[in-house]
Amino acid sequence: MSTRTIRATSVAIPHLNEPGLYLSQVTSLENSRGRLAEFHYANADLRSLELTGAHLIDGRITALTTQRTHLDELRADSVEFSGCDLSSLRWSNSKLSRVAFRDCKLMGATLEDVILDNVLFENCKLDYSTLVRTRATGPVIFSRCSLREAAFSASDLGSALMNDCDLRHADFDSGTYRGLDLRGNDLSQLRGLSSLRQVIIDQAQTPQLAEALTAELDITYGEEHEST
Template sequence: MGTRTIRRTSVTLPSLDEPGLYLSHVTSLEGGRGRVAEFHYGDADLRALDLADTHLIDGRISGLKTQRARLEKLRVDSVEFTGCDLSSLRWTDSKVTRAVFRDCKLMGAMLEDVTLDDVLFENCKLDYSTFTRVRAVGPLIFSQCSLRETMFDAADLSTAAFEGCDLRLAEFGGGTYRHLDLRGNDLSQLRGLASLKQVIIDHGQTPQLAEALAAELDVTYGEDLDDK
């Protein structure tokens, strides 16, 4: 069973190459009795994807493209998403465990009341997304992701780590961010700094936070007044 580690945070990855595990190709993610297991679903171009009360177990989803995706009351256990484009994604009231999202486009996604446990987002585009009441109950890593103007609202990211991410104008609303690891990122354009109490940063990032705070407070520098 593999892991992905960023400093103190280690995510347990899906175990899809275990001896005796064979992934069958499926043409739909809507299985009998709401369960799809040991599967490979890929290269589908859908107008819409609607899944509710479904359990996805031990599978790979690759090259999936949708114009609209609605996921509700979805359970995901040991699943890899690779090269997927889930436009206008709305994902609610779900739990995701041991999952990887790699090279995926989730721009403008809305995740609400989703629980994450051992989840890795790697090289994903999550710009303009909204994470509302998203809870990381286990390790969560964002690595080399674009999160421009992404909003975290009432989220619990106390077990999360960001590494080499584009966080320009990303905003953190009220929530739990104690021990959130923000080392290895440019923090100079973050918003919602008042919520980021007791996060983990490097000493060298302190000027970046000062720059972000000055922008958020919309301060005026005396030197600029003197030049007028």
């Protein structure tokens, strides 16, 4: 296994070029036994992708484009997604372990009741995505990702780190975020600050949080009030 480390957070990610591991080219992610191992699935353009109860192990998914994606009760272990565009993604009741998403478009995605354990999102677009009851049971890294207007609801991301991400109007609504590392981001337009108790920031980010809180509380400065 390889690792991706930012500050004190290290994520174990797939090492699919290790000696003795041969990835077979496949034309579908579906398998009659529900288990697909040591595979490479590439350059598919699908109208719809639906997988239920599948188990993906030691695989690479490259340049997959879908118009609609529904994944339910899916388990992925040591899987790498690269250059994928998964439109209208709905991913539920699943567990991802040692999974990497690189240069993927997951805009408007919904992750509901998904467990993340050693998962990396790098250079990904997750704008307008919704994470509901998503739990990080192991380290999770979002690096150089766009999370504009993403919504986190009733999630547990205490083991996660976000670095150099676009968090404009990202909303944290309830959940557990103690230990979430938010250093290296502009926090001035975050929403749902009352949920972000005991997160980790740099001292220099304090004015950014003050700006976000001012906007969230719709505070009026005295000078502005007197002039109206």
